[in-house]
Amino acid sequence: MPDSNTPLPVSEHVEAEGHLIDSHIMEQIFDTVVEFQGRFEVERFHIGRTNSDPSHLRLRIEAPSESALQRMMTQLLGLGCSPVDTSDAELATVVRDCCAPEDFYSTTNHRTMVRRNDAWVTASNQRMDALIVVKDNHAVCRRLRDVRAGDQVVVGMRGIRVVPETKERDRHSFAFMSNGISSERQVETAVRQTAALCRQTLEQGLKIIVVAGPVVVHTGGGPPLSKLIRGGFVHAILSGNALGVHDAEASILGTSLGVSQIDGRQQEHGHRNHMRAINAIYHAGGIPQAVADGTLSSGILFECVKAGVPFVLAGSLRDDGPLPDTITDMNQAQNAYAAHLTGAGLVLCLGSMLHSIAVGNMLPSWVKIVCVDINPAVATKVSDRGTGQAVGVVTDVGLFLDLLARSLGTS
Numbered sequence: 483m484p485d486s487n488t489p490l491p492v493s494e495h496v497e498a499e500g501h502l503i504d505s506h507i508m509e510q511i512f513d514t515v516v517e518f519q520g521r522f523e524v525e526r527f528h529i530g531r532t533n534s535d536p537s538h539l540r541l542r543i544e545a546p547s548e549s550a551l552q553r554m555m556t557q558l559l560g561l562g563c564s565p566v567d568t569s570d571a572e573l574a575t576v577v578r579d580c581c582a583p584e585d586f587y588s589t590t591n592h593r594t595m596v597r598r599n600d601a602w603v604t605a606s607n608q609r610m611d612a613l614i615v616v617k618d619n620h621a622v623c624r625r626l627r628d629v630r631a632g633d634q635v636v637v638g639m640r641g642i643r644v645v646p647e648t649k650e651r652d653r654h655s656f657a658f659m660s661n662g663i664s665s666e667r668q669v670e671t672a673v674r675q676t677a678a679l680c681r682q683t684l685e686q687g688l689k690i691i692v693v694a695g696p697v698v699v700h701t702g703g704g705p706p707l708s709k710l711i712r713g714g715f716v717h718a719i720l721s722g723n724a725l726g727v728h729d730a731e732a733s734i735l736g737t738s739l740g741v742s743q744i745d746g747r748q749q750e751h752g753h754r755n756h757m758r759a760i761n762a763i764y765h766a767g768g769i770p771q772a773v774a775d776g777t778l779s780s781g782i783l784f785e786c787v788k789a790g791v792p793f794v795l796a797g798s799l800r801d802d803g804p805l806p807d808t809i810t811d812m813n814q815a816q817n818a819y820a821a822h823l824t825g826a827g828l829v830l831c832l833g834s835m836l837h838s839i840a841v842g843n844m845l846p847s848w849v850k851i852v853c854v855d856i857n858p859a860v861a862t863k864v865s866d867r868g869t870g871q872a873v874g875v876v877t878d879v880g881l882f883l884d885l886l887a888r889s890l891g892t893s
């Protein structure tokens with residue numbers, strides 16, 4: 483490494499704007515430059531004077547090589563720090579379906595704009611790991627498998643602006659949102675604040691989506707979740723085969739995984755019960771038909787059918803059955819999840835590592851996520867997506883749902 487006075491061979495001017503200090507973005511920008519063996523010089527820094535005023539930062543950055551600068555810039559763009567220039571985003575044409583030009587721009591989950599004809603255009607369908615397809619003056623995020631020959635996609639790093647979400651300013655009312663993971667001690671606070679978020683989401687006319695695993699049924703979370711559905715607090719349930727199977731088992735046979743829902747005792751031959759439930763749903767022809775003919779007369783999916791709340795059961799390699807309603811084509815299942823997540827303001831992820839992480843990957847960074855799991859590692863993994871977006875609550879999901887249903891006055 484040359485001494486600190488010798489300039490490094492390549493350099494660039496970059497700038498960032500937003501709540502750079504209290505969201506720790508400025509610190510991350512400096513760390514990123516150093517991590518890539520680069521140097522920075524602060525050319526301008528203006529601190530926002532009020533709590534709503536953004537700050538503005540302009541840096542000259544240096545790197546040891548062009549490739550190091552490109553890698554550094556990729557990271558910096560994700561932090562909302564882009565090159566100071568006035569060029570439009572560079573586009574290249576896709577020559578074969580599902581095959582992108584090598585230097586395609588891969589999105590983050592943050593709001594992204596591209597410059598077209600000197601104006602900034604916001605990309606729609608924001609999600610991470612997508613390409614940006616530009617047509618006329620519109621930009622849209624599209625998965626690699628969905629790009630088609632002839633599409634114009636953004637390449638390189640010029641003319642792109644990423645706007646990271648900044649930390650909740652209202653720390654008093656949503657304190658747990660800025661704390662990351664809530665421990666057992668803070669569950670009641672987390673429930674109260676989740677209830678407030680639910681109400682706020684409805685007031686804003688946005689959807690509340692529940693992502694749930696079968697442990698919701700095993701832990702007695704079925705009845706409170708049913709109350710939330712009846713109370714209008716759920717706009718879709720995204721799950722897998724097992725939730726449907728055990729919910730049907732609980733409704734038809736009063737057990738989940740063969741364990742009595744009333745007294746917690748393992749029933750004799752109870753291990754067959756989930757297969758008997760799958761069989762009963764097959765006899766009916768599917769879940770809506772099982773509700774119509776009385777095979778299902780209670781439970782999460784019964785309430786969904788009655789209330790017209792859509793549900794998606796995505797298949798997995800672990801599935802028994804699966805139920806006839808399970809979508810076993812993974813691309814179709816992902817599409818169905820994504821369709822219901824459009825317009826969501828709050829997503830409650832309840833005891834499913836697989837489906838919670840999948841949903842986290844599909845959401846833009848401004849949709850709030852509350853992830854309830856007994857395993858702190860899962861809550862951390864889901865929470866780890868942009869400042870202020872997600873919070874983990876480490877507790878039993880049945881207990882959480884019971885407290886939430888009470889807090890929302892549905893009991």
Ligand SMILES: NC(=O)c1ccc[n+]([C@@H]2O[C@H](COP(=O)([O-])OP(=O)(O)OC[C@H]3O[C@@H](n4cnc5c(N)ncnc54)[C@H](O)[C@@H]3O)[C@@H](O)[C@H]2O)c1
Binds near residue numbers: 800803835
């Ligand atoms: N019989 C079946 O067909 C069957 C059975 C099980 C799972 N599956 C399928 O396998 C896939 C993955 O299943 P999954 O989502 O249950 O598994 P998963 O491993 O992805 O997630 C289960 C999560 O529940 C958490 N958990 C366990 N006990 C808890 C509690 N008391 N409170 C809160 N969280 C708790 C765990 O920490 C874990 O993160 C799904 O698609 C599912 O449908 C099928």
